[in-house]
Amino acid sequence: MIEVAGVSREFAKNGRSVLALQDIDLAVREREFVALLGPSGCGKSTLLNMVAGFDFPTRGSVRVAGEPIRAPSPERGVVFQEPALLPWLSVMDNVVFGPKTRGEKAAQYRPRAAQILDQVGLRGFEDSYPAELSGGMRQRVGIARVLMLESRVMLMDEPFGALDAQTRSLMQELLLQVWERHHQTVLFVTHDIEEALLLADRVCVMTARPGRIKKSLDVRLARPRALEITASPEFNALRLEVLALIREESQRAAAQI
């Protein structure tokens, strides 16, 4: 579904060129949930942005369903680090922005929106404005509006990174439920090992800058998953394995600075 082949990305910084990503090869199968895990500054968000169509590779190619990516599209829904809602629109208007923009009929998207708002636990908040919501609820709106697009690919850029620990686990469970229902192809960027293992079918550990994929680990934990799984011995074994990989990279990254 997502094919990243030989991708490198250079940035010009103070007249010097900085290599952010180097020779990335990544294939995400249809309906697969892949987490990109790495230290901060490793270019994982850059990689996600290139799949989204916000950024483009210096070398190599990014394809989704065989098509090279030229621009952002509702085919690839993105949940951002911040909720990035339109603050002057109500929850409902934020959620239906996509279908409305594409000229869908209200009779078509309204019932769907009600259903999705229900799924993400926002029933009763349709007329609230983003400023009236908590951080977790805003991010639910961010997820709901992507669900409205019915994208086959969902890209998530540390969507729960800014939330407190309590809210974060709630949101992770919510995402698991939502994903069980819709089964999109997901690319999920995070620096949280437990989050990556809890959610993903496969975790790609990235190296410090220049970002490369150091190792790809299959997470063979039964689905549907719940938060309790994080206490299991299998989970713990995986966690230690990833932790060792990450620790190596964090130390390398620290040494670079």
Next chain:
Amino acid sequence: MKPRFAPPWFVLLPAALVVLWHFGVELRWVTEGTVPSPKQVLQSWNTWIFGSGAGKLTLSPYSGTWLDNVAYSTRRVLQGFGLAALVAIPLGLAIGWNRLAARVIDPTVQLLRPVPITAWLPFAIAVFGIYDASALFLIGLGAFYPIVVNTTHGVRDTNLLVLRAARMMGAGPGTVLAKVVFPSALPSIFTGLRLGIGVAWTAVIVAEMIAVKSGLGYVLWDAYYVGRMDICVATMFSVGLLGFLSDRVIVWAARFLLRWRALEAHA
């Protein structure tokens, strides 16, 4: 608990100033005849507004002409300001949004902006003559700069992630501009409008003093020439009041249109 009676502190300073003014004139702190007393100003202002009453013989040429002059000035301000907003908002959107527009238009705007509106006066009269067009040109030009600069600023301040979100949801350039960039810039646009209306009142007085023969600015200069300082002061108060009221109208409109921002401020 909200206190039942909030003392109106804001009247304290103006009241003190009026008292100071009154005694300053009464006790001859200033040369006699240069500054009229508050009472004199109030009386003249009253006559200026309502005339000197039926049957009374009046020698004042200003008697009962206040409303007409206020109407002249207000109309000019509204026309000039409206014209400025009509040009400056789209132009500001273009400069803020489009790199080419910014390169082509912005340097010219920045180069002309420091030229004071008063410096344009001879040029305006030479080109447009002693007509309304001169006044409208000056008012419009004066109001144009703050609106265009603030609109540009507002557009450039649009949150990058919100823009990306809109594009991800399928919004094309037109939709992004209308549904994301414009509403996002609206608070800045209103700041520009508030500054603009202030400049417009300054410009209308300057323009009417020299470029036309009606309105509060004309009365101000005329009264000065014939030594009617009481009318001059009444005019100053009139302009101040109108400027204040027009600013309030914009603030109310902003509050109505930007209700979502009030929510943000309380969050």
